[in-house]
Amino acid sequence: MGLHFFGGKKQIVEKIKEHLGGDPATYPILSEEFEIWNHPNLHLALESYTGSPGRSAKLLGIQGGILNFGGISLAEIVTPKTMAGFAGLGGAKEGPVQYMNVDLADGKKLACVQGALYLVSGDPKLVFLMRPQGLKLGGGSATVLDVLTPDKAAGEQALADIRKAVNEHNIYRGKILSMTKQEGVASGGIKFHAVPPIERDKIILPEGLLKPIERQTIDARHFVARQTRYGKDTDSHVSGFSHSRSHGLTDDRQWPRSD
Numbered sequence: 001m002g003l004h005f006f007g008g009k010k011q012i013v014e015k016i017k018e019h020l021g022g023d024p025a026t027y028p029i030l031s032e033e034f035e036i037w038n039h040p041n042l043h044l045a046l047e048s049y050t051g052s053p054g055r056s057a058k059l060l061g062i063q064g065g066i067l068n069f070g071g072i073s074l075a076e077i078v079t080p081k082t083m084a085g086f087a088g089l090g091g092a093k094e095g096p097v098q099y100m101n102v103d104l105a106d107g108k109k110l111a112c113v114q115g116a117l118y119l120v121s122g123d124p125k126l127v128f129l130m131r132p133q134g135l136k137l138g139g140g141s142a143t144v145l146d147v148l149t150p151d152k153a154a155g156e157q158a159l160a161d162i163r164k165a166v167n168e169h170n171i172y173r174g175k176i177l178s179m180t181k182q183e184g185v186a187s188g189g190i191k192f193h194a195v196p197p198i199e200r201d202k203i204i205l206p207e208g209l210l211k212p213i214e215r216q217t218i219d220a221r222h223f224v225a226r227q228t229r230y231g232k233d234t235d236s237h238v239s240g241f242s243h244s245r246s247h248g249l250t251d252d253r254q255w256p257r258s259d
Helices: 009-018 035-048 074-078 152-168 209-228 233-245
Strands: 029-035 056-062 093-094 096-103 109-121 125-133 139-146 176-177 190-193
Touching: 009 056, 009 074, 009 093, 009 109, 009 125, 029 035, 029 074, 029 152, 035 056, 035 109, 035 125, 035 139, 035 152, 056 125, 074 125, 074 139, 125 152, 139 152
Parallel strands: none
Antiparallel strands: 029 139, 056 093, 056 109, 096 109, 109 125, 125 139, 176 190
């Protein structure tokens, strides 16, 4: 019986070898751990990174042996087969890419890759493996991203770009959240809360206070946007705008208006 019968690990290694143009067992692997609640942000970061100009990615689902509860690592995929792999106790074979729905704000859902191999084309060529780590010794769980590339510096730069993209595509920014301790849950126990919009006439403030607040927020925002649109220097105008307010100028003529 051939190696394909015992898990198809050679098939995956051959695809990686063909993609990178060399023996993946001789290339460095870098790994970074992301907290479980950052899993959807990591998913979006990988989509952004692999979808940027000049890059593309092919996804392969990975199915590990029966004892790989925490997800098989990239090092285990590219190393030679063992007898344990033959017995089904290790090794990996290609399978379907698995997704999990994660809650977003406003009742929306995001289908996030739970674990997959990314064959990334472009300059440089890379291989990513996103995998669950499982429960850690100190409690909690995490998602791990392995990076394989012939050039270690290129792998370090790729991880730096991914970290930056994780922050840029943060699904929690600007949202109202509550947190509970839920191990192994894709959202990390984070729940979104919707707050109904409050109309202007429902805001209770002392007489005359709401209008100056609107001038410093809504009117100022429209003013800066208008200045930027027409290519004018916003710094001097905004500085003067704030300076007028600091001297107690409350007449409407002293304030920039929104059209």
